[in-house]
Amino acid sequence: MAxxxxxxxxxxxxxxxxxxxxxxxxxxxxxxxxxxxxxxxAFVRSPNAHARIRRIDTAEAARHPGVVAIFTGQxxxxxxSLPCGWDLRKEKGVPGVIQDLAIVPHMPLSTDAARHVxxxxxxxxxxxxxxxxxxxxxxRLDWEVLAAVTATDKAAAPGAPVIHAGAPxxxxxxxxxxxxAATDAAFEQAAVTVKKRIVNQRLVANAMExxxxxxxxxxxxxxxxxxxxxxxxxxxxLLMCAFVLGIPEHKVRVIAPDVGGGFGSKIFLYSEEVVCSxxxxxxxxxxxxxxxxxxxxLTDAHGRDHVTDAELxxxxxxxxxxxxVRTTANLGAYxxxxxxxxxxxxYGTLLNGVYEIGAIHCHVSGVFTNTTAVDAYRGAGRPxxxxxxxxxxxxxxxxxxxxPIELRKKNFIPKFSGAHQTLVAVAYDSGDYPAATDKLLRIxxxxxxxxxxxxxxxxxxxxxxxxxxxxxxxxxAPSKVVGALGAGAGLYESAKVRVHPxxxxxxxTGSHSHGQGHETTFAQLVAHELGIPIEQVEIVHGxxxxxxxxxxxxxxxxxxxxxTAILMSLNKIKDKGRQIAAHLLEASPKDIEYSKGQFQVxxxxxxxxxxxxxxxxxxxxxxxxxxxxxxxxxTSFYDPSNFCFPFGAHACVVEVDRETGLVKxxxxxxxxxxxxxxxxxxxxxMVHGGIAQGxxxxxxxxxxxxxxxxxxxxxxxxxxxxxxxxxxxxYETDRTVTPTPVNPLGVKGAxxxxxxxxxxxxxNAVVDALVPLGVDHFETMPLTPxxxxxxxxxxxxx
Amino acid sequence: xxxxxxxxxxxxxxxxxVEPRLLLVHYIREVVGLTGTHIGCDTSQCGACTILMNGQxxxxxxxxxxxxxxxxxxxxxxxxxxxxxxxxxQGFWEKHGLQCGFCTPGMILAAYQILERYPNPTEEQxxxxxxxxxxxxxxxxxxxxxxxxxxxxxxxxAAKK
Ligand code: FES
Ligand code: FES
Numbered sequence: 016m017a018x019x020x021x022x023x024x025x026x027x028x029x030x031x032x033x034x035x036x037x038x039x040x041x042x043x044x045x046x047x048x049x050x051x052x053x054x055x056x057a058f059v060r061s062p063n064a065h066a067r068i069r070r071i072d073t074a075e076a077a078r079h080p081g082v083v084a085i086f087t088g089q090x091x092x093x094x095x096s097l098p099c100g101w102d103l104r105k106e107k108g109v110p111g112v113i114q115d116l117a118i119v120p121h122m123p124l125s126t127d128a129a130r131h132v133x134x135x136x137x138x139x140x141x142x143x144x145x146x147x148x149x150x151x152x153x154x155r156l157d158w159e160v161l162a163a164v165t166a167t168d169k170a171a172a173p174g175a176p177v178i179h180a181g182a183p184x185x186x187x188x189x190x191x192x193x194x195x196a197a198t199d200a201a202f203e204q205a206a207v208t209v210k211k212r213i214v215n216q217r218l219v220a221n222a223m224e225x226x227x228x229x230x231x232x233x234x235x236x237x238x239x240x241x242x243x244x245x246x247x248x249x250x251x252x253l254l255m256c257a258f259v260l261g262i263p264e265h266k267v268r269v270i271a272p273d274v275g276g277g278f279g280s281k282i283f284l285y286s287e288e289v290v291c292s293x294x295x296x297x298x299x300x301x302x303x304x305x306x307x308x309x310x311x312x313l314t315d316a317h318g319r320d321h322v323t324d325a326e327l328x329x330x331x332x333x334x335x336x337x338x339x340v341r342t343t344a345n346l347g348a349y350x351x352x353x354x355x356x357x358x359x360x361x362y363g364t365l366l367n368g369v370y371e372i373g374a375i376h377c378h379v380s381g382v383f384t385n386t387t388a389v390d391a392y393r394g395a396g397r398p399x400x401x402x403x404x405x406x407x408x409x410x411x412x413x414x415x416x417x418x419p420i421e422l423r424k425k426n427f428i429p430k431f432s433g434a435h436q437t438l439v440a441v442a443y444d445s446g447d448y449p450a451a452t453d454k455l456l457r458i459x460x461x462x463x464x465x466x467x468x469x470x471x472x473x474x475x476x477x478x479x480x481x482x483x484x485x486x487x488x489x490x491x492a493p494s495k496v497v498g499a500l501g502a503g504a505g506l507y508e509s510a511k512v513r514v515h516p517x518x519x520x521x522x523x524t525g526s527h528s529h530g531q532g533h534e535t536t537f538a539q540l541v542a543h544e545l546g547i548p549i550e551q552v553e554i555v556h557g558x559x560x561x562x563x564x565x566x567x568x569x570x571x572x573x574x575x576x577x578x579t580a581i582l583m584s585l586n587k588i589k590d591k592g593r594q595i596a597a598h599l600l601e602a603s604p605k606d607i608e609y610s611k612g613q614f615q616v617x618x619x620x621x622x623x624x625x626x627x628x629x630x631x632x633x634x635x636x637x638x639x640x641x642x643x644x645x646x647x648x649x650t651s652f653y654d655p656s657n658f659c660f661p662f663g664a665h666a667c668v669v670e671v672d673r674e675t676g677l678v679k680x681x682x683x684x685x686x687x688x689x690x691x692x693x694x695x696x697x698x699x700x701m702v703h704g705g706i707a708q709g710x711x712x713x714x715x716x717x718x719x720x721x722x723x724x725x726x727x728x729x730x731x732x733x734x735x736x737x738x739x740x741x742x743x744x745x746y747e748t749d750r751t752v753t754p755t756p757v758n759p760l761g762v763k764g765a766x767x768x769x770x771x772x773x774x775x776x777x778x779n780a781v782v783d784a785l786v787p788l789g790v791d792h793f794e795t796m797p798l799t800p801x802x803x804x805x806x807x808x809x810x811x812x813x
Numbered sequence: 814x815x816x817x818x819x820x821x822x823x824x825x826x827x828x829x830x831v832e833p834r835l836l837l838v839h840y841i842r843e844v845v846g847l848t849g850t851h852i853g854c855d856t857s858q859c860g861a862c863t864i865l866m867n868g869q870x871x872x873x874x875x876x877x878x879x880x881x882x883x884x885x886x887x888x889x890x891x892x893x894x895x896x897x898x899x900x901x902x903q904g905f906w907e908k909h910g911l912q913c914g915f916c917t918p919g920m921i922l923a924a925y926q927i928l929e930r931y932p933n934p935t936e937e938q939x940x941x942x943x944x945x946x947x948x949x950x951x952x953x954x955x956x957x958x959x960x961x962x963x964x965x966x967x968x969x970x971a972a973k974k
Binding site for chain 2: 030031034035036037038039040041042044046047049144145220221224225273274275276278305307308309529530531532696697699700701703704705706707708731732733738740741745746769
């Protein structure tokens with residue numbers, strides 16, 4: 016029988032319950048799975064960035080020992096294009112659309128042409144992985160190689176090779192937000208204007224676990240089980256069944272077991288899992304595919320890749336009068352699952368930042384190129400917006416010769432509660448932006464740093480500090496609103512709470528953990544709410560076979576949306592429990608209150624029944640309220656009324672080596688406000704990881720295509736520079752707490768803040784270090800030694 | 814052509830006939846069936862496959878199985894003894910040194926080597942020695958803390974002996 020505890024677990028840094036399996040090597044990732052009769056898939060991919068398929072000759076490959084079957088796109092009859100889940104078209108009533116989204120086909124195996132290096136055109140199925148890989152090399156491909164375009168700012172240039180017949184000029188869409196006329200007027204009044212080209216380079220998510228899938232079709236039952244590295248197994252199932260393969264959803268079970276990081280890249284439906292599922296049905300044997308790291312670079316959706324011209328209009332005394340932004344967003348060769356949303360509604364709507372700005376206008380063109388598809392990567396649109404804003408604000412401060420903190424403070428939206436309507440559609444939930452900055456400055460000791468910087472400069476050392484005062488949007492909702500913006504899905508979350516007869520609890524959540532620690536955080540929430548020991552709570556996620564439905568985990572939505580769904584089910588459990596308890600205690604349900612694990616008659620402390628006894632009664636309903644259903648299990652779907660808007664202030668200190676251009680991060684201080692926090696240790700951990708990724712973008716990372724050949728030059732970990740332990744400092748993290756009124760938990764979301772805030776903080780710091788030498792801007796990241804050295808040289812030899 | 818190999822992994826002897834091109838990491842995962850050793854790259858950068866070979870940390874993707882003939886290995890599955898976590902494992906748990914857990918086995922075995930070399934390591938030594946192990950989740954902060962925790966507790970245990 017369940018026992019009772021009054022331990023307050025909400026807000027406690029308890030150790031993670033999932034860790035024992037991971038630290039002992041007992042995690043169960045997709046590639047660990049081996050099934051009897053298993054076959055192995057290897058994909059034949061285009062070595063060309065752009066080429067028409069003349070012929071695919073598989074005869075020799077088919078003779079390779081161990082090969083079971085070979086399929087090309089021609090064989091996959093009755094299969095449809097991978098869907099794009101965001102429909103940016105005027106006829107759908109989507110606001111801001113200037114030119115409709117060109118919905119171009121994306122077949123799982125291309126039949127007509129390859130449009131980026133790595134585009135799959137055939138699959139080899141063999142008895143062993145080695146046989147499949149060996150045979151793949153024997154497939155003869157006859158290509159008509161075409162001219163390719165990979166650069167964002169050249170995709171729509173006249174004469175650029177056309178990638179899709181359905182998208183002339185390679186323009187995927189054009190979209191705007193804000194008020195163009197008001198913004199023009201603001202610029203006319205401005206005392207000072209600054210204009211910068213701000214490039215947000217292409218990144219690769221690089222979750223440490225490469226994507227993988229195992230598909231198993233069982234002929235006897237007609238059931239297909241797909242184990243896949245997914246952040247949202249129900250979404251995977253829905254898209255694959257309903258849109259691509261046309262197979263009945265109820266005969267398909269998608270399982271996302273332990274998943275080794277996602278950062279966005281595992282949200283999307285990819286060709287490989289679709290092909291493996293189709294093949295398994297065809298061959299009636301299990302099929303496993305695991306991406307190599309090189310394949311991951313070629314095929315995992317990339318992130319960012321914006322070229323922006325940003326202008327800020329300021330009054331003499333530093334009021335922000337107007338912001339004008341023109342962005343070209345590279346979508347890659349195909350439309351990935353949520354690609355059109357990222358550079359539009361997740362980007363333009365964040366350009367108000369934490370500032371009062373007189374007028375804003377933003378225009379975005381999405382373009383196709385011969386590159387890997389681009390979609391959400393940690394932050395998705397919001398880091399791009401924050402980077403533009405925090406860089407242009409910094410440029411404004413330089414132009415005004417004003418301290419960057421002073422300029423920010425002059426323009427902060429004052430503390431508010433309720434709602435703050437921005438000029439770019441969204442209304443912020445709650446915020447105290449000056450407070451986060453004040454706290455940061457206290458921890459950081461800004462004055463002392465400026466003195467130290469002065470002293471260092473006298474010795475010829477280049478120290479700099481960079482700030483970023485950011486805002487971001489989490490738990491994007493409600494479904495009705497996102498639907499009106501073009502989403503093909505709802506953005507709610509589900510939770511089923513099952514109380515067992517002995518009073519222990521299993522929670523089935525539609526959120527998915529791939530590092531976020533839901534098995535701990537959600538269990539804390541449940542144990543806290545019910546007043547039972549955490550050991551009596553189990554969290555189940557990642558299996559469409561046992562979970563009602565789920566939208567999964569991305570956009571920092573699990574705590575706020577998934578957590579609230581759990582809370583709603585707990586409340587229903589308590590309501591039903593109250594009726595049962597009232598019957599047992601011979602009282603009225605309205606007089607029963609739930610506290611510390613028991614139902615008791617209000618004001619009569621002795622008259623109580625523990626949670627476990629009520630649970631048992633629900634399943635052994637001998638002495639039971641008339642008309643009440645037995646059992647104690649409740650399901651809820653929570654659809655939030657608004658987004659949540661975490662915010663904060665970060666500071667980074669760097670030292671630049673004048674001789675080599677090497678940037679060293681000396682100090683990093685972060686003050687975040689993510690609303691209420693369930694497990695501070697876990698939240699801090701996510702902030703740390705986010706900062707590392709943000710610093711990575713500023714200083715080291717970047718996917719580079721060779722413009723002539725269209726080859727991905729950074730196609731392995733040797734060339735793509737991921738942050739390493741010896742390049743990063745310890746992070747100093749702290750918080751302010753401004754609960755959101757949007758959900759009853761007051762939780763905003765904490766998964767992406769670091770990534771959003773860190774990149775501009777670092778770049779601003781490098782610029783701050785170099786200002787005395789005359790360097791006032793970097794158009795492009797990462798700030799590699801070469802780029803920094805060149806900037807210093809250009810500035811000092813002018 | 815297949816060649817015979819014989820080795821000890823976590824105290825147990827294994828012998829198989831393998832193709833000369835079979836990487837040790839694939840042997841351990843696919844033939845022996847110990848899946849705690851992970852594969853995160855194809856260029857020997859990530860360190861997810863780190864194991865101990867005759868007490869030294871090696872990346873299991875850098876060796877052919879046939880090169881491992883006669884050697885003695887410890888993988889993550891062999892770190893806990895009789896159900897007791899190794900202090901390094903405990904440190905990762907205590908200090909939240911992992912999130913998705915994918916890099917963790919490699920990190921723990923790399924940490925073992927670090928603490929053999931530097932029983933009382935500085936932060937800088939830890940960071941420098943971890944250069945061959947990538948983690949995309951933690952930003953390394955808590956991995957450093959975990960190894961420091963382990964160092965303290967291993968020293969404490971050694972002092973008691
Ligand atoms: S798999 Fe061995 S180093 Fe990456
Ligand atoms: S914990 Fe996920 S890669 Fe290190």
